[in-house]
Amino acid sequence: PQPTSDPLQVAAQVYPWMYMSSTLDACFKSAEAAAEARPSFASPPATYLYSDLAARETELAEEEADLSDQRVRLEAERRVEFYDELATDEFASAAPSIMQAFLAHGDTCTQVEADALKLATRSAPAEEDYYSPMRPYNALLDKLADLQRKEAQLHASIVALTQGDAPEDDGDEPSARAQLMHMFAACLPLLEARGVNLQMAHELLEGAKENLAMSLHLESLEFSDGEEEE
Known part of the structure; x- marks a missing residue:
């Protein structure tokens, strides 16, 4: 279109652009103000x-x-x-001595059973036992018999200790006496196993002693026959 010099026509063409520009500018300023006023999160x-x-x-x-x-x-x-x-508690007065005896009995059983096995499998008497070959067998048999007697005594003592009236527990935790009774009751199977082992060791040593006696008897017979032939 041809440019016009009519002021009214010029105003009619420019006004919409000015209105749109001012509106956009107002929107931009409003957005900036809102952004500045918005709190930082x-x-x-x-x-x-x-x-x-x-x-x-x-x-x-x-x-x-x-x-x-x-x-x-x-x-x-x-x-x-x-x-x-x-x-x-009177129950606790006997408990320490019984427990000490139980522990000592176990240690002695272990040692004596090992000695019995070693002696029973020995092929010949030791030099110090040459003139009394039965002495070590008799000594160990005496020890085994003594341990068997003590095992029976300990068993009876623990049974008497644990078969008393069990105290009633007030709560979830068992009483001191109840705890000790449970502990000693657990010793009974161990004592019974010791008794079985002691009996086996006793029988093994008795058999070895009889074999030695038979061997010595045969040697004496051979010696007697040799003297008669001479």
Whole structure:
């Protein structure tokens, strides 16, 4: 179109562009103002989160410390009750000596059974036993018999100790006497096994002694026959 010099026509052509430009400019300014007024959500939530975590960590540490203190106090109270009950219970007066005898009996059985096996499998008498070859057999047989008697005595003592009236437990934890009774009751199968082993060792040694006696008897007969021939 041809340019015009009519002011009205010029105004009619320019006005829409000016209106649109001013409207866009107003929109841009409004958007900038809204963006500046909008709160920042990046930093504060992180700060709040760290603060909450730190506070929760402190609370958990305090709760854990309280629980630990409670466990320590509870364990201490249980130990005090346990020892107080032992101090006033007549049952506990015999328990230590019986347990010591039980442990000592086990150690002696192990040693004597090993000695019996070694002696029973020996091919010839030792030099120091040349003139009395039966002496070590008789000595070990005496020890085995003594251990068998002590095994029977210990068994009877533990049975008497554990067959008394069992105390009633007040709560989930068994009483001191109940704990000791369970412990001693568990010793009975061990004692019975010891008795079986002692009997086997006794029979083995008796057989070896009889074999030695037979061998010595045959040697004496051969010696007598040799003297008669001379």
